[in-house]
Amino acid sequence: xxxxxxxxxxxxxxxxxxxxxxxxxxxxxxxxxxxxxxxxxxxxxxxxxxxxxxxxxxxxxxxxxxxxxxxxxxxxxxxxxxxxxxxxxxxxxxxxxxxxxxxxxxxxxxxxxxxx
Amino acid sequence: xxxxxxxxxxxxxxxxxxxxxxxxxxxxxxxxxxxxxxxxxxxxxxxxxxxxxxxxxxxxxxxxxxxxxxxxxxxxxxxxxxxxxxxxxxxxxxxxxxxxxxxxxxxxxxxx
Numbered sequence: 001x002x003x004x005x006x007x008x009x010x011x012x013x014x015x016x017x018x019x020x021x022x023x024x025x026x027x028x029x030x031x032x033x034x035x036x037x038x039x040x041x042x043x044x045x046x047x048x049x050x051x052x053x054x055x056x057x058x059x060x061x062x063x064x065x066x067x068x069x070x071x072x073x074x075x076x077x078x079x080x081x082x083x084x085x086x087x088x089x090x091x092x093x094x095x096x097x098x099x100x101x102x103x104x105x106x107x108x109x110x111x112x113x114x115x116x
Numbered sequence: 117x118x119x120x121x122x123x124x125x126x127x128x129x130x131x132x133x134x135x136x137x138x139x140x141x142x143x144x145x146x147x148x149x150x151x152x153x154x155x156x157x158x159x160x161x162x163x164x165x166x167x168x169x170x171x172x173x174x175x176x177x178x179x180x181x182x183x184x185x186x187x188x189x190x191x192x193x194x195x196x197x198x199x200x201x202x203x204x205x206x207x208x209x210x211x212x213x214x215x216x217x218x219x220x221x222x223x224x225x226x227x228x
Contacts (some may be wrong), residue, residue, distance in 0.1 A: 034216050043120075043206050043219030044159070087157055102210075103172055104217060106159040 012113045019077040021110045023090035026071060030092040034104065035064060035075045039086045047075070047088075077112075085114045119143050120220040122207050128226045129197055137192045137223045139207030145218070146211060147171070148190035150182060153204040153222070162205075165190050197227045 013019045025033075031052035036044035050057045050064045050073075057064050063076040073090050088111075091104040120141045129135050141148060149172075150162040163182045164172035170182070179195045190207060204224050208217040 036219075038157075041221070043208075043221045044217075045219070046216045049216055089159065103161055103164065105161075109157045 009108065010111045010113070012115060013080050014115050015080060015082060017080055019075075019080045019084070019112060021075045021077075021088050021090075021112065023073040023075075023107050024071060025073065025090070025092050025107075027092065027094055027105075028071065029094035030071075032093050033064070033066060033073050034091045035062075035073075036089045036091060036106075037084075037086045038089065038109070044089060080112075080114050082114045082116055085112055087111050119218050120207055120209055122205075122220040122223050124223060125221065126224050126226075128228065131197055131199060131227055133197050134193070134195045135197060135225070136194070137205055137207075137225070139190050139192070139220060141188055141207075141209040141218070143209055143211070143218060144188075145209035146187055147209060148184065148187070149208040149210075149217065150190065150192050151206040151208060151219075153206060155203070159206070163190075163192075194225075197225075199227050201225060202227045 034049040035047040037047050038044045048059045048062050048064050050066050052068060055066050061078045065074045077084055087109045089109045090107045093102050093104050123138045127135060147166045149164045151159050152162055153159050161174055162176050165184045167187050168184045181193045182190060184190045202225055204222045206222045207220040210217045
């Protein structure tokens, strides 16, 4: 089946540097993408989303880039802080399975470690 | 105020037992979900309910039975627990189509 995957399972960055987390997806019908952050012992937390009619979206210290041509998604974190240490997931959906319900397919996750 | 709350946070039980995990959301969302996260952190959807109606039922053993008494609650009952059921189970909710999910903090189930 089609799936969402990540290039790098772990990423270590120096505090203050920028981080880039990548995600490849294979379902060409996917039209909505979300990045989640999961800290140890907690549930995934919404960071930022992007629809397929956009190729870039910015939030506070985070930017998501979408390249539909190569089916690639990335999350950029500016001035990475120790509090950014977590597992990051990309998620995608192309299925609308009923009124108000849709199914998110998650990638494998990348663990980001920030070195003080 | 906890938006999506699950109980218990930890659950250790023996094989063959029956257990339930409860989930409640106070966000007024119409749709609720159960996801299973394995030891490699992979998240996989199990069930989805919209206004108490089952929408998604992935390939999950029928030992798992979700129950939604109202749209703010989605409980998960598991019969005859097996070692392979050990995982972290997350409840989530969403409102309108494609608005992102809000997750609970998870229930770590350990079957011994």
